[in-house]
Amino acid sequence: MTAQGAGRTPDGPGAARNLNPERERAILDAVLELLAEVGYDRMSIDQVARLARASKATIYRRWxxxxxxxxxxxxxxxxxxxxMPDTGTLRGDLAAGLSMFCRIYERKHAIVLGLLPAIRSDPALGRLLHRHMLKSGADEVVELLDRARARGELDRxxxxxxxxxxxxxxxxxxxxLTGEPLDDGFVARTVDEVLLPLLRAG
Amino acid sequence: MTAQGAGRTPDGPGAARNLNPERERAILDAVLELLAEVGYDRMSIDQVARLARASKATIYRRWxxxxxxxxxxxxxxxxxxxxMPDTGTLRGDLAAGLSMFCRIYERKHAIVLGLLPAIRSDPALGRLLHRHMLKSGADEVVELLDRARARGELDRxxxxxxxxxxxxxxxxxxxxLTGEPLDDGFVARTVDEVLLPLLRAG
Known part of the structure; x- marks a missing residue:
């Protein structure tokens, strides 16, 4: 897996049409708020523009x-x-990293619920989201595993x-689905019973 | 389908609130159909009764x-x-079993989508479903793993x-979420890169 432009937003053909970062952040925050509130299907560009105090033209120039x-x-x-924190051990790094992901995912929850019906009727939207979500965090995980190899905790x-x-x-x-909490017990069991076994399997 | 309702022999308290299996199947099929069609929140017992040609009293006696x-x-x-088929190898059994689960889950998909908003607002419903869904298939998996141990393919x-x-x-x-297919490639990779490593990890 190649590390590539962490933090950079992959762009389509309109790559040059950058907004200043604050404006962009305000618009994307409005998108997240509306997704959680009314869902994808009922969210309109008009609403986004109003909430972010941006013009529709600005939005369409960028996306x-x-x-x-x-x-x-x-x-x-x-x-x-x-x-991700460097705790000095693979187990500690995995637990700290997984905890961090738990908090991020909890924040995404309402937003993803708002998207699910649309993903169902529009597979292309699902694939688009998947591409963006799959990349997230991969660079940090690579780093974490590189440190473990450097310490001799992983041999491959x-x-x-x-x-x-x-x-x-x-x-x-x-x-x-299950509503079970993403708590410390979940983190510890997942590290010990799933992640470490997968990493150490021959 | 047998007529049922007013003419039915009165039950004693708790007289095994069993329905005959055909009636029960018809009612539960109606539940599944409505879940996929209108979702949990908008599904009413009235609708279930109408679709299954059962009385509400019958339904409330049973559930x-x-x-x-x-x-x-x-x-x-x-x-x-x-x-689950007995293919003679752990790898073959896992692949055959996983394929079977893929088909079952594909059938559950629309129904679970209809339940998601309700799970969100009613965690007790989520836990209830989880209990029922968690049990499913576990016995068959135990059998599959017992066979593997008997053949010497698993040592613990x-x-x-x-x-x-x-x-x-x-x-x-x-x-x-991702919309990726539950196809043969997914089955093979999951068996080789996840299930077998987890089973064989020390």
Whole structure:
């Protein structure tokens, strides 16, 4: 997995149409607020413009449409986190990193619920979100695993794709379906019974 | 379908509030149909009764309320499957079993989407469903793993809880969020990169 432009928002053809970061942040915050409140299908660009005090023209210059705005907003939410703490052990780093993801995902919960009906009727939206959400955090995980290898705690390059997919799946499963808390017990069990075994499997 | 209602022999208190299996099946099928169509919040016992041609009294004698009916319906859907095939190898059994679960979960998809908003506002409903869904399939998986141990393919009692949670989480993550297919590629990768490593981890 190559590390690439962490923090950078992947752009379509309109790449040059940058807004100043504060304006962009205000618009994307409005998108997140409306998603959680009224859901994707009922959210309009008009509402976004009103809430963010921006013009529709500004919005359309920057993003091709609603799906792209939502993807950018979700991406922003995903990368808005501290670097993962360096605790000195693989187990400690995994627990600290997983805790951090738990907090981020809890914040995304209402927003993702607002998107689910639209994902169902528009698979392209699902794929777009998936691309943005999949990347988030991968660079930090690579760093964490590099440190473990440097300390001799891991002897091979682990399969990052499976590790990331399993972790995200476990978090969403609890948030969306079972309602079980993403607490310290969950973090400890997931590290000991899932993540470390996957990392150490031959 | 047998007529039922006014002419039915009166039950004693708790007279095993069982319905005949055909009637019960018809009512639970109506529940599943309505869940997928209108969702949990908008589904009424009246609608269920009408669609299943049952009386509300019959329904209330058998189940305490909407949540219990839904849990029973989801449970019925979960156990409605063939025994897992015995392919002669752990890898083959896992792949065949996972494929079977993929088909069952695909059928549950629309129903679970209809439940999500209600799970959000009613955590007790989420826990109830979780209990019913968690049980489903566990016995078959135990059997599959016992066979593997008898063949010498596994040398210890594996952690079934983590295995089942990870599997269900991966399926729902794809169905609800990423929209990626539950195809043969997914089955093969999940068996090789997640399930076998978890089972074999020391």
């Amino acid at each position: 091709a449409g609603k799906a792209e705005m939502v993807a950018a907003a979700m991406h922003g939410l995903a990368v808005e986190h501290q670097p 390059e682990p399969d990052l794709t499976a590790l990331v997919e399993v972790t995200k799946a476990l978090l969403w499963h609890r948030l969306l | 305490a309320g909407k949540a219990e009916m839904v849990a029973a319906a989801m449970h019925g859907l979960a156990v409605e499957h063939q025994p 009692e594996p952690d079934l809880t983590a295995l089942v949670e990870v599997t269900k989480a991966l399926l729902w993550h794809r169905l609800l």
